[in-house]
Amino acid sequence: MIPAQSTQKSFDVLRTLAAHGATGASLAEISEAVALPKPTVHRLLAAMVQQGFALRAATGRRYQLGPEVYALALRSQSTVGLVETWRGALMRVAERTGDSAFLMVRSGYDAVCLAKQDGLVNVRTLTGGVGGRIPLGIGPGSLAILSTLSEDEANTILAHNDRRLRMAVPDLPESLPSWVERIRADGFAQSGGLFLAEVGGVAVPVPRHLGVPECAISTATLASRLDEPRVAEVVAILREEIATVIGKTAGA
Structure with a gap:
């Protein structure tokens, strides 16, 4: 080599x-x-x-x-700082929704779970918990992150991850570009039972700001809990908590 x-x-x-x-x-x-x-x-x-x-x-x-x-991870102040910045928001999201809350961050062609707060409803997740990684294109958190990228960059990532995505859901790659485009328009991602049976989630991307990697706050719960009014409620909570954190960091 x-x-x-x-x-x-x-x-x-x-x-x-x-x-x-x-x-x-x-x-x-x-x-x-x-x-x-x-x-x-x-x-x-x-x-x-x-x-x-x-x-x-x-x-x-x-x-x-x-x-x-x-x-090395302990010496990475950027990672530690990112987790500390969002820890309170994750706690509030879990408390307000009853669902588990996650900080998902882009790492190359993947999304990594940097932090998690358990809610009253705990379900199996794609990452398996803190430190777990999934290819961008699987799960609401990673889809929300993809929506913050340009169309060309997102499509390049999806092409790179094609084999891994097909292993999860065989016909998934064909539908992802239009799915990501819809998330860009809506401002949030959701899934229910597609990636894990009976497990659903909602995610909202964090607006890009200086020195911070692409990331999203997401939830995981029983898919049966995510009817349309419930999704709207969770999205509103996520947006509110994200705006609160961004406002605090911008004023610091």
Whole structure:
């Protein structure tokens, strides 16, 4: 591999380790996920272990994220600051709606859950919780983020994510460009049962402002709770809380 490709594959390995969580991933699982031969993956993992970005489990047969990843995250004031900025809003959204609330942030071609506040109604989510990532194009939070991008940039992302999107919903990519366009017009995204059976959600994008990545505040609840009046109510709450935070940060 040329250096740029090697760097990209190293990131893919780290994301695979993150996806497997505490159970870790075997060499074979990582090799399949990143589409590289086992010897190549083994060399990448050896370098990561040496630098603290990966750990070998006690059995020696599985790999996990290493402590250096956590240490770097703790030193990232931009991420910490973003979470602290929106933590209060998430708490209020969860309290006012009874649903779980999430801060979703763009990370390349994906959306990452940076923070979550449980509501009275807890359901299974696409990200699995804080730190989870999904391809842009799946779920209301990521769709809301896509709607803040130009049409060309959004379509480029959707084309890049095509295979992953089809794995979730086979005919999804064909409908996404028009779906994103409608979200741009409406100012919010919603889904009910498409991505996860009986699970629905609503999301409103955060207006872009200096130094802040594309992000959205979203909710997750039972799809049966999201009739039209209920969606309008949740959207109003999300917009109100977002406006409150933007107003405070603008005046700081």
